[in-house]
Amino acid sequence: MWEQHVCGYLTNVPCTSQPEEMWFDQHTLYTPSSSQLRASFSYTPTTPTAGQTVTFTATASGGTSPYSYSWNFGDGTTGTGSTTTHAYSSAGPYTATLMVVDSGIPPHTATSQQTITVKSPPPLSASFTFNPSSPQAQQQVTFTGTATGGTSPYSFSWTFGDNSTGTGATVSHAYASSGSYTVTLTVKDSSTSQQTATTQQTVSVSNPAPTLTGSFTYSPASPQAGQFVSFTGSASGGTPPYSFSWSFGDGSTGTGSSVTHAYSSAGSYTVTLSIKDGGSPQQTATSQQTISVTNPSSTLTASFTYTPSSPQTGQSVTFTGTASGGTSPYTFTWSFGDGSTGTGASTTHTYSLVGSYAVTLTVVDSGSPQQTTTSQRTISVANPPPLSAGLTFSPASPDAGQSVSFTASASGGTSPYSYSWSFGDGGTASGNLVSHSFASAGSYTVTLSVTDSGGQRVQASKTVTVNAQLSGSFSYSPSSPLPLEAVTFSATGSGGAQPYSYSWDFGDGTTANGQTVRHSYLLPGSYVVTLTITDASGQRFTTSQTVIVLTNIV
Incomplete structure (x- = not known):
C-alpha cells in the first residue's frame, strides 16, 4: 500500500532543487502504508433459528480508514455497513x-x-391469564397473553366469547352480562413458514355486587372536649376490600375502619364516613352523624373498695378504684401502706404482716389542664385462724375393685391450699377431688394432708372398710322340667355390700325380680337363664345357666 503526499509549500516537500534557488512544484508522491488491512466479524445470537433476526458486527484494522463493508449472507442476499x-x-x-x-x-x-x-424454531405455544379471576358484569377484565417457541416477535388476537375481539399481548374487556364465556387467544410468530398456536379458557362472569352501604359507631356516646373518641366504621355490599376515610367536622380527617380523634372544644360536629369498595366500576357510600361534645365535668373525684373486707396475712386482697368528673380516660396508681405500689383501676396485693395500713389511690384525668385527686382508707390485716382439714368418701361401703370418690375440705390458714392423699394401700394422689380403687377387701386408713400458702400443714384420716367383690349363683328345680311345669329358681349372693337385689331373665322373653322366683316354659327347648345381683354400693354380678325343657311323654 502507498500513502499519498503532495509536494509544495504546504507540505515542505521540494519538487526541484537548484544551486542558486529552491522552488516547489505540485507533484504526487506515494509512500507505503503502516500495516496490512485485516477484517473479522461476530454475530448474535450464536445459534439463530429460521426467521430470527441475526445481528452482524464487523471489525477492521490496518490499511487506511475509513473502510467500506459489504456482506454476503450465504443465502443469496447481501448487505452493507459495519453493523447489519x-x-x-x-x-x-x-x-x-x-x-x-x-x-x-x-x-x-x-x-x-x-x-x-x-x-x-421450536414449536409455538401460547397461554394467558386474566384478572380479576372472578369478574362481574361491567367490570374491566385484563387479559395477558404469553408465547414461547416459534420466532418472535409474536402477534396476539383475542375472541372474548361474546362476539367481541381484541389484539395485543395485554388487552382489557368488560362483559355486559353475567354468564360463562370461552375466551380464545390466537398467537402467530414471525417465521417465514408462520406458526400459529391457540389456547382457550372459560371465564365465569357474575352479576355486580349489591349496593355498597356503610355506617359507624363512636364511643363514648357523650364525649368531652380533649377526650379521645373512638370511631368504628362498617361496610356491606359492594366488592371488598373497602377503604374508609373520615371527616370529623372540625377540619380534621382520618383513614381506616377504626380511628380516634379528640375535639379541642365543645360543640356539635358533623362526622362523615366515606367508603369505597374494590369493585370496577367502584362504588362509594357515605354515612353521617352529629356528635355533641361538652366541656369537661366538674372536679375530679375518686374512691375505692377492697375485698375481702377483713383480710388476713398472706391473703390476696383485690382493690377496685372508681373515678368521676374531670376528663376520661383516667390513670390509677396505688400505695398499699407497706411500701408496695400498684397501677390500674383494679389491682391485687398481699400483706405479709398483721397491722393497719393506710391505702392511697391517686387518680389523674386526661384533661388539659390535668386534674389529680386522691382517696385514702385504712385496712386492718389479721392473722388467719388455725388451719383444719376434713375428708369424705363415697360409696360408704365400697367393694374391692370399685372406684371410690374422695373429697377434701379445708378452712382457716391462708388459702389457696394444696392437698395430698395416702390411701393406706401404697396408693397416693393430689387435689381436693380424687378417686381410688382398692384391689382387695380389708380396712384401710386414708390420710389427707393439707398445706396452706403460709406453709401450715394439717392431716385428717378416716378408715375405709372394703368389702369382698360381689359374687353369686343360683339353682333351679326340677332339673329337667316339662312344658308348663313350674320351675323354682333360687339365688344366693355373697361379698359386696348388703342388701342385694336380684333380677332374672328366663331366656324366653320374660323376666322377674326376687331371690326366689317361679317360672313355667310353654315349649320344649334350651333356655339361657341369666341372674343379675346388685349390691347396696351399686356393684353388679351376672351369672347364667342353660335350662333344658323336655318334650311331654304321651
Missing part, C-alpha cells in the same frame, strides 16, 4: 462473507468468512 441484520428463512448451514475495502490508493481488500448454523 439479516433473517434466514429456513434452517441449514450458511457461509457468511464480510468484505472490507479501505481508502488507500490503490485501495486494499480483506475478507472474513464464518459458517452459521440456522436451526428450525
Whole structure:
C-alpha cells in the first residue's frame, strides 16, 4: 500500500532543487502504508433459528480508514455497513462473507468468512391469564397473553366469547352480562413458514355486587372536649376490600375502619364516613352523624373498695378504684401502706404482716389542664385462724375393685391450699377431688394432708372398710322340667355390700325380680337363664345357666 503526499509549500516537500534557488512544484508522491488491512466479524445470537433476526458486527484494522463493508449472507442476499441484520428463512448451514475495502490508493481488500448454523424454531405455544379471576358484569377484565417457541416477535388476537375481539399481548374487556364465556387467544410468530398456536379458557362472569352501604359507631356516646373518641366504621355490599376515610367536622380527617380523634372544644360536629369498595366500576357510600361534645365535668373525684373486707396475712386482697368528673380516660396508681405500689383501676396485693395500713389511690384525668385527686382508707390485716382439714368418701361401703370418690375440705390458714392423699394401700394422689380403687377387701386408713400458702400443714384420716367383690349363683328345680311345669329358681349372693337385689331373665322373653322366683316354659327347648345381683354400693354380678325343657311323654 502507498500513502499519498503532495509536494509544495504546504507540505515542505521540494519538487526541484537548484544551486542558486529552491522552488516547489505540485507533484504526487506515494509512500507505503503502516500495516496490512485485516477484517473479522461476530454475530448474535450464536445459534439463530429460521426467521430470527441475526445481528452482524464487523471489525477492521490496518490499511487506511475509513473502510467500506459489504456482506454476503450465504443465502443469496447481501448487505452493507459495519453493523447489519439479516433473517434466514429456513434452517441449514450458511457461509457468511464480510468484505472490507479501505481508502488507500490503490485501495486494499480483506475478507472474513464464518459458517452459521440456522436451526428450525421450536414449536409455538401460547397461554394467558386474566384478572380479576372472578369478574362481574361491567367490570374491566385484563387479559395477558404469553408465547414461547416459534420466532418472535409474536402477534396476539383475542375472541372474548361474546362476539367481541381484541389484539395485543395485554388487552382489557368488560362483559355486559353475567354468564360463562370461552375466551380464545390466537398467537402467530414471525417465521417465514408462520406458526400459529391457540389456547382457550372459560371465564365465569357474575352479576355486580349489591349496593355498597356503610355506617359507624363512636364511643363514648357523650364525649368531652380533649377526650379521645373512638370511631368504628362498617361496610356491606359492594366488592371488598373497602377503604374508609373520615371527616370529623372540625377540619380534621382520618383513614381506616377504626380511628380516634379528640375535639379541642365543645360543640356539635358533623362526622362523615366515606367508603369505597374494590369493585370496577367502584362504588362509594357515605354515612353521617352529629356528635355533641361538652366541656369537661366538674372536679375530679375518686374512691375505692377492697375485698375481702377483713383480710388476713398472706391473703390476696383485690382493690377496685372508681373515678368521676374531670376528663376520661383516667390513670390509677396505688400505695398499699407497706411500701408496695400498684397501677390500674383494679389491682391485687398481699400483706405479709398483721397491722393497719393506710391505702392511697391517686387518680389523674386526661384533661388539659390535668386534674389529680386522691382517696385514702385504712385496712386492718389479721392473722388467719388455725388451719383444719376434713375428708369424705363415697360409696360408704365400697367393694374391692370399685372406684371410690374422695373429697377434701379445708378452712382457716391462708388459702389457696394444696392437698395430698395416702390411701393406706401404697396408693397416693393430689387435689381436693380424687378417686381410688382398692384391689382387695380389708380396712384401710386414708390420710389427707393439707398445706396452706403460709406453709401450715394439717392431716385428717378416716378408715375405709372394703368389702369382698360381689359374687353369686343360683339353682333351679326340677332339673329337667316339662312344658308348663313350674320351675323354682333360687339365688344366693355373697361379698359386696348388703342388701342385694336380684333380677332374672328366663331366656324366653320374660323376666322377674326376687331371690326366689317361679317360672313355667310353654315349649320344649334350651333356655339361657341369666341372674343379675346388685349390691347396696351399686356393684353388679351376672351369672347364667342353660335350662333344658323336655318334650311331654304321651
